[in-house]
Amino acid sequence: MSEAFSIGQPATEPIEQMHGFDFTGSAGEFFRIWIVNISLTVLTLGIYSAWAKVRTSRYFAANTHLAGASFDYLADPIAILKGRAIVVGLLLAYSMASALSPLIQAPLGIALALGLPWAISRSLAFRAYNTAWRNIRFAFGGTYGEAFICYLVLPFVGLIPLGLGYPYAVFAQRRFMVDNAAFGTTRLRYGSTPGRFYAMFATLGVLGVAGLLAILVLSRMVEPLLTDLFGESGTAAVLALLMIPLYFSLFAFYSAQIANLTYDGAWLNEHRVVSRVPAPGLAWIYLSNGIAILASLGLLIPWSHVRIARYRLSHMGLFARGSLDDFAAAQGGDVSSLGEQFGEAFDFDLGL
Amino acid sequence: MTRLEGVLHDGETSRAHPARMEIHRDRTVVLDVEGAEGVESRLVLEDLDVPARLGDTVRRIRLPGGAVFETPDNDGVDELVRTHRGERPNLIHQLESRLVAVVVATLVMIVAGFAFVTWGIPALAKKAAFAVSPETSAYIGQGTLELLDEVMEPSELLEEDQARLRERFDEIVATAPEGHDFELVFRRGEGFGANAFALPSGTVVMTDELVDLAEHEEEIVAVLAHEVGHVVHRHGLRHVIQSSALAVVIVLVTGDLSSTSGFVAAIPTLLVETSFSRDFEREADEHAARYLVAHGIPTQHFATMLDRLAEQHGGGDAFGGYLSSHPTSDERVQRAQRGSPEEPDVDR
Numbered sequence: 001m002s003e004a005f006s007i008g009q010p011a012t013e014p015i016e017q018m019h020g021f022d023f024t025g026s027a028g029e030f031f032r033i034w035i036v037n038i039s040l041t042v043l044t045l046g047i048y049s050a051w052a053k054v055r056t057s058r059y060f061a062a063n064t065h066l067a068g069a070s071f072d073y074l075a076d077p078i079a080i081l082k083g084r085a086i087v088v089g090l091l092l093a094y095s096m097a098s099a100l101s102p103l104i105q106a107p108l109g110i111a112l113a114l115g116l117p118w119a120i121s122r123s124l125a126f127r128a129y130n131t132a133w134r135n136i137r138f139a140f141g142g143t144y145g146e147a148f149i150c151y152l153v154l155p156f157v158g159l160i161p162l163g164l165g166y167p168y169a170v171f172a173q174r175r176f177m178v179d180n181a182a183f184g185t186t187r188l189r190y191g192s193t194p195g196r197f198y199a200m201f202a203t204l205g206v207l208g209v210a211g212l213l214a215i216l217v218l219s220r221m222v223e224p225l226l227t228d229l230f231g232e233s234g235t236a237a238v239l240a241l242l243m244i245p246l247y248f249s250l251f252a253f254y255s256a257q258i259a260n261l262t263y264d265g266a267w268l269n270e271h272r273v274v275s276r277v278p279a280p281g282l283a284w285i286y287l288s289n290g291i292a293i294l295a296s297l298g299l300l301i302p303w304s305h306v307r308i309a310r311y312r313l314s315h316m317g318l319f320a321r322g323s324l325d326d327f328a329a330a331q332g333g334d335v336s337s338l339g340e341q342f343g344e345a346f347d348f349d350l351g352l
Numbered sequence: 353m354t355r356l357e358g359v360l361h362d363g364e365t366s367r368a369h370p371a372r373m374e375i376h377r378d379r380t381v382v383l384d385v386e387g388a389e390g391v392e393s394r395l396v397l398e399d400l401d402v403p404a405r406l407g408d409t410v411r412r413i414r415l416p417g418g419a420v421f422e423t424p425d426n427d428g429v430d431e432l433v434r435t436h437r438g439e440r441p442n443l444i445h446q447l448e449s450r451l452v453a454v455v456v457a458t459l460v461m462i463v464a465g466f467a468f469v470t471w472g473i474p475a476l477a478k479k480a481a482f483a484v485s486p487e488t489s490a491y492i493g494q495g496t497l498e499l500l501d502e503v504m505e506p507s508e509l510l511e512e513d514q515a516r517l518r519e520r521f522d523e524i525v526a527t528a529p530e531g532h533d534f535e536l537v538f539r540r541g542e543g544f545g546a547n548a549f550a551l552p553s554g555t556v557v558m559t560d561e562l563v564d565l566a567e568h569e570e571e572i573v574a575v576l577a578h579e580v581g582h583v584v585h586r587h588g589l590r591h592v593i594q595s596s597a598l599a600v601v602i603v604l605v606t607g608d609l610s611s612t613s614g615f616v617a618a619i620p621t622l623l624v625e626t627s628f629s630r631d632f633e634r635e636a637d638e639h640a641a642r643y644l645v646a647h648g649i650p651t652q653h654f655a656t657m658l659d660r661l662a663e664q665h666g667g668g669d670a671f672g673g674y675l676s677s678h679p680t681s682d683e684r685v686q687r688a689q690r691g692s693p694e695e696p697d698v699d700r
Contacts, residue, residue: 029407058406135361135420
């Protein structure tokens with residue numbers, strides 16, 4: 001079949017094709033999975049949460065389609081359970097310590113900070129290794145040293161000249177995430193520039209200041225009216241409510257832009273990742289999700305997750321030059337040693 | 353015979369091979385794959401690793417050697433599992449596909465979640481807090497007084513007034529259980545206005561403004577007894593335990609620590625935290641009322657003082673107290689006037 005197609009095309013000129021990501025999960029189906037997950041998690045005093053996590057991730061991966069095939073999530077729940085036990089322990093210890101004494105809190109904080117690059121590279125590796133497409137696993141090879149520089153050194157150094165170095169630190173973190181990732185034996189190559197990060201942070205700053213000014217002007221206008229209605233403390237609360245849409249807009253802008261700056265333009269051989277998630281649409285989804293979740297006492301949480309995934313993925317794709325059939329799996333030996341290495345992996349969502 | 357149509361991914365490259373799997377009654381499996389070499393085409397049923405069904409997502413049957421046969425025919429695979437392997441269908445999927453199970457689970461979760469957060473966590477925290485020694489409980493919030501001194505000024509009250517109030521304080525403390533290191537200190541409250549704080553160590557901080565606000569000494573005594581109640585009932589430690597437990601519950605329900613859910617979770621967290629705090633206030637109020645009654649001091653003084661404080665801190669509350677860390681002052685005044693302490697939960 002493929003020979004018949006190539007007759008009309010010179011051999012040197014591969015076929016270019018845009019493959020969009022497609023999300024097929026449904027809110028109703030995921031709601032059932034979600035509520036059973038929570039029920040069993042509670043009944044088992046939290047132990048089932050690791051299996052719940054695998055089931056949820058498998059559901060989202062299996063409903064994410066690219067070029068006729070869906071993704072797969074392969075993590076072992078036991079590995080996740082171990083990681084979770086450590087995370088919950090640390091969370092408890094830290095929040096107890098912060099109330100107990102600054103004397104304990106400081107060394108614990110430093111230890112946590114030094115562990116952060118390790119946790120980040122481990123969790124990226126765990127997620128990559130346990131994600132597959134067409135039965136080929138992803139991989140992540142970032143080291144502690146690189147993560148240490150990207151997540152601890154650069155952000156602090158970047159803050160010194162009036163925070164001007166900070167966008168560069170974020171750029172370095174995103175480059176670290178993409179450049180160290182691989183699909184089978186094929187490395188990804190990062191496709192963005194520091195300039196685009198500076199532009200994003202500048203826009204974010206302008207939007208934030210403009211939004212705050214708008215709220216200030218608005219509150220001056222309606223303040224007397226509100227004080228009549230709600231009293232002084234009520235007015236403060238109502239004005240604080242106005243901050244919520246602003247927060248959601250800024251958060252959505254950042255999270256849409258950061259996803260685009262991470263993936264858009266990344267190279268996988270001669271194929272190119274496309275990510276053009278629009279910030280206004282995402283802001284609306286975040287805001288309406290937040291309202292729906294509160295109004296439904298949390299019952300619409302699964303609906304909101306499905307909605308976000310569908311929206312994001314509908315604006316992402318892979319611009320392929322030539323066939324997507326020729327990626328090779330990493331060598332058998334490498335995979336199994338990697339697998340052992342991640343046996344005790346840390347797994348927690350860092351919102352990356 | 354069961355026949356499944358699908359694709360085969362050999363695990364070597366990303367090429368998809370159209371494939372068909374036939375499962376025969378004699379437990380042999382024949383795999384017919386287009387264009388794949390090196391994939392064993394004759395297998396037995398036991399070679400197949402069949403995953404549990406997950407909604408209506410594709411089924412990926414793992415074969416020996418790392419290849420995967422992928423089929424959207426979920427019913428066909430379920431039949432394979434049931435008739436050929438004689439296994440029961442996956443329990444989790446059964447739960448998920450039964451509407452009654454889902455509805456029951458939903459209702460049970462809402463009730464259980466509400467009950468656990470409102471009664472379970474406080475009850476467990478109380479047990480935990482009283483399991484440790486008062487000295488450990490007092491360890492919470494060390495350095496808070498130093499912190500308060502950054503924003504408060506030294507007291508300008510007359511030394512004799514301070515001494516008289518300390519005497520009254522010592523009378524209250526004499527009725528408290530052993531182990532706490534009680535001390536009464538006075539500060540000019542500045543931004544805090546008329547206020548009093550109890551530190552878990554047993555130090556009670558009272559502002560000059562509060563002393564000035566009171567018209568009877570008994571009104572101050574009532575406030576002191578309330579603050580001692582906070583210490584005796586170990587509210588500092590219990591608050592820390594309850595907040596930590598609540599954070600863990602919220603992470604478990606929302607499933608992640610990322611910032612979207614963090615923000616959405618902030619409002620329920622605030623509501624629950626303030627409800628915890630109101631319960632502590634009620635408990636301290638009862639402690640105060642009990643002390644006043646036992647020592648023949650009219651509880652009316654407590655009610656009057658609460659009224660004065662409410663007036664001082666600015667009028668009515670539009671949200672009926674749901675966003676407040678203290679019960680509405682009307683409620684507190686009524687309770688104090690009744691003078692008969694009740695269990696805190698009865699009134700909610």
